[in-house]
Amino acid sequence: MRGVPLHLLLGLGALLTLAGYAHRLGFLPSAVVGVGLGLYGVLALWGLRFGLRHALLLLGLLAPWFPPALFLAPLLFAGLFARNFSEKDQGAFYGWALVWPALALLLVWHVFPTFYAFYLSLFERVNFLRPAAFAGLENYRILLQDPLFWRALGNTFWYVVFTVPTGLLLATFVAILLNTRVAFLGLYRTLFFLPYITALTAAAAVWRWIYHPEFGFLNWLLRTPGLDWLNTPTGVFALLLRPLGIEVQGFWAGPSLAFVAVMAMSVWHFLGYQVVILLAGLQAIPKEYYEAAELDGATFWQRHRLITWPLLSPTTFFLFTLGLIGAFQVFTQVYVLTPTGGVLQDTLTLAFYLYNKGFRDSDFSYASAIAMVTFLIILALTLVQRRVLERRVNYEV
Amino acid sequence: MRFRLSLLGVHLVLLVGGGIMAFPFYWMLATSFKSPQEALQAQPVWVPERIKPANWLKAARLGDSPFFGGLGPGRSVALFFPGPEAPPPRALVPRSPGAFFDPVADGTKVEVARGEGGWRVRLTNTGEAGFRRVPLVVLWPKGAPLEPPLPPDALRSQGEYWRLEWVNAVPGALGYVFHNYLEAWNAAPWGRYFFNSFFTAFTQVAVGLFLAALAAFALARIPFPGKEAVFVLILATMMVPGEVLLIPNYVLLARLGWLDTYYALIVPWLASVFGIFLLRQFYLSLPQDLFDAARIDGAGYLTQLFRIALPLSLPGLVSYGIFTFLGAYNALLWPLIVTQSPEMRTVQLGLQAFVSEAGSDYGALMAASTFVILPVVLGYFVAQRQFIQGIARSGLK
Incomplete structure (x- = not known):
């Protein structure tokens, strides 16, 4: 049986329902909804050509009183008559019907907000207190001259440079050791894995206690009583070079001691995840390669440099990408360890700055501008990384 | 002999590394049993008085x-x-x-x-x-x-x-040993916090799984017009980092009047791109013959999904469930933004509030951290294999 493209009607109905709600909330002009409703009506009327029962579809026009009617009508119609559809029509209808619930949620909570964030960033200080004035790209201009933004970006840079290689190296090392069919594998894996599943908030609270200047365990261990790890804004390079009589300033002073403390905690937290992923990657490498290498007299170091490293590169690449993206979203551990963003905002990260601007200063437009710039940077980095690094990644086993 | 030595070395390295990884947990537990004076010592107290059995009898x-x-x-x-x-x-x-x-x-x-x-x-x-x-x-x-x-x-x-x-x-024996736990528990409505967290997490898992399974099945197994477009759209939403969505989703929730409700905690995260991809991968790996046979027996798409695809993709469902649960239970930033009243706090938020209120009562603070991470850790020990494999699966392409 040939019939109306029911999946189109369903899709249109779902979209229009969303549009109807958007209109009620003041996101959309009523004209859009009107045009959509007209379109739906025309399609439904056209359906009448294929049989009078298609009149059921016209129920959707009750939408002004009951918005969900727009997609409930096609669903009802399909429920009643789907058996008579052709194979192709059934596929089309069920495909869309199954995709729409998730798709609608994605459209509302992921796709629309992405554009709305950009829209918001074009205004001057949007908040709930007063109507906003259009400002064009002014927020972005201010942002590029904002020292705090650059500081947050610099911190993110250091975060990547410090934590990603450290975490990957440590995790690879541990994974290789665990992969030697060592006894008590389960115990060791649990030891390394547990930090990852503990909540960052709780873990950060514990580390804050370990970093405590007077009674913290770390200061006892290192015999550095009174060292206030989380409130020391001096850069670590500056601290290291000072005994040599070299003074470094600004960006090149490196991340502050406080931020390095945050990073150490982060490496601890995420190490288990990396170990588990790398271990899975290692176990996927055929044993024969190692046996052959051993016959040829390859040393431990040669085996891992020539077999493990290249064959593990897709996993490493995946973890590297994840670490890079994760660095732009560091918030929880910073918020718990240094609730104010550190002395002189030295532990400020992009996500934290966004939170400060948006929810402490109630400046939604500026916060949106930060979000958009972050988005662009991540996008650019991902593309560059794809181009430069992925070529070296060996996907064949 | 050489072999034995190297094995010993592996164990030694793993033990030391595992010890470092596990130390914060030990320190958290030890502190949670300490009296204020024991906690605030420059010289660490390794075994607090309260966990010595002789003292339990006295108490x-x-x-x-x-x-x-x-x-x-x-x-x-x-x-x-x-x-x-x-x-x-x-x-x-x-x-x-x-x-x-x-x-x-x-x-x-x-x-x-x-x-x-x-x-x-x-x-x-x-x-x-x-x-x-x-x-x-x-x-x-x-x-x-x-x-x-x-x-x-x-x-x-x-x-x-x-x-x-x-x-x-x-105190009585339990009151003596768990003094800090009782103090921490009575200092805030933790029962309510736990309910909020579990309710949020379980709803997200259940509804999210259902929606993701529907969409993933359609994308993997049903030929329908526009499938590629939907797929690309979903792929594209994956590129958008979470922090871009914070501000616009907050504004959207505010317009809906959903701030400080369970809707705000749950609804924006129901549709998960990660879940859709994971399950789609699973459904693609199932043999086509299975579905052809079902089709010949007269099974429609819904029957195929619920009777064949879902039961066979149980590992994928578990993997997704664990990830979503961990993400929801451990989240701090989102609940921090969208809730204001103490009744709507999740455990992480409650813990964060406790961190800033508890001052120098580190025993109670560590006790609170302990019971906040306890459900997840218990879950890990009950379903260790599922946890590890579920997490490992997220790294495989």
């Missing part, structure tokens, strides 16, 4: 119930201090506000009387109501040997006397 004798202690109206309890006849010790229930103060215990009568070979401090509840705890201070002359019936929570020097302080002189 069990104090209070109405051997487990939970307490002092009912009209009841009294005697603490026996062996010591010489003169000079006499002094005992009091502290009245000045501070760490060792409890207004409920105000009506307690304290008598010090000479007993056989020592002094008897008798506490009598003269009030109408029973209470859980009675703080006590005993001033003990410095010349006399000190053998308190229960190790004091704090011991200070005060002129001619030792000042012995107990946060609770009628």
Whole structure:
């Protein structure tokens, strides 16, 4: 049986329902909804050509009183008559019907907000207190001259440079050791894995206690009583070079001691995840390669440099990408360890700055501008990384 | 011999590494059993008094119930201090506000009387109501040997006397050991927080799984027009980092009037791109013959999904479920933004509030951290294999 493209009607109905709600909330002009409703009506009327029962579809026009009617009508119609559809029509209808619930949620909570964030960033200080004035790209201009933004970006840079290689190296090392069919594998894996599943908030609270200047365990261990790890804004390079009589300033002073403390905690937290992923990657490498290498007299170091490293590169690449993206979203551990963003905002990260601007200063437009710039940077980095690094990644086993 | 040595080395390295990874957990647990004075030591206390079994027996004798202690109206309890006849010790229930103060215990009568070979401090509840705890201070002359019936929570020097302080002189065994846990639990409505967290997490898992399964099945197994477009759209949403969505979703929730409700905690995260991809991968890996056979037997798409694809993709569902649960239960930033009232706080938010309120009461703080991470850790030990494999699966392409 040939019939109306029911999946189109369903899709249109779902979209229009969303549009109807958007209109009620003041996101959309009523004209859009009107045009959509007209379109739906025309399609439904056209359906009448294929049989009078298609009149059921016209129920959707009750939408002004009951918005969900727009997609409930096609669903009802399909429920009643789907058996008579052709194979192709059934596929089309069920495909869309199954995709729409998730798709609608994605459209509302992921796709629309992405554009709305950009829209918001074009205004001057949007908040709930007063109507906003259009400002064009002014927020972005201010942002590029904002020292705090650059500081947050610099911190993110250091975060990547410090934590990603450290975490990957440590995790690879541990994974290789665990992969030697060592006894008590389960115990060791649990030891390394547990930090990852503990909540960052709780873990950060514990580390804050370990970093405590007077009674913290770390200061006892290192015999550095009174060292206030989380409130020391001096850069670590500056601290290291000072005994040599070299003074470094600004960006090149490196991340502050406080931020390095945050990073150490982060490496601890995420190490288990990396170990588990790398271990899975290692176990996927055929044993024969190692046996052959051993016959040829390859040393431990040669085996891992020539077999493990290249064959593990897709996993490493995946973890590297994840670490890079994760660095732009560091918030929880910073918020718990240094609730104010550190002395002189030295532990400020992009996500934290966004939170400060948006929810402490109630400046939604500026916060949106930060979000958009972050988005662009991540996008650019991902593309560059794809181009430069992925070529070296060996996907064949 | 060489082999043995290298194996020993592997174990040694793994043990040291695992020890470092596990140390924060040990430190958290140890501190959670410490009295304030034990916690605030420059020299770390490795085994707190409260986890020594000998002290449990002592504590069990104090209070109405051997487990939970307490002092009912009209009841009294005697603490026996062996010591010489003169000079006499002094005992009091502290009245000045501070760490060792409890207004409920105000009506307690304290008598010090000479007993056989020592002094008897008798506490009598003269009030109408029973209470859980009675703080006590005993001033003990410095010349006399000190053998308190229960190790004091704090011991200070005060002129001619030792000042012995107990946060609770009628603890019972459990009340003594888990003093910090009880304090932390009673300091905030944790029951409500736990309910909020579990409700949020489980709803997200259940509804999210259902929606993702529907969409993933359509994308993997049903040919329908526009499939590529949907796929690309979903792929594209994956590129958008979460922080871009914070502000616009907050504004959207505000317009909907959903701020500070369960909707705000749950709805924006229901549709998960990660889940859709994961399950789609699973459905693609199932043999086509299975579905063809079902089709010949007259099974529609919905039957195929619920009777074949879903049961066979159980590992994928578990993997997704664990990830979503961890993400929802451990989240701090989103609940922090969209909830204001204490009734809507999740455990992580409650813990974060507790971190800033608890001040220097690190015992209670670590106790709170412990019970916040406990559900996930317990879950890990119950379903260790599923956890590890579920996480490992996220890294495989």
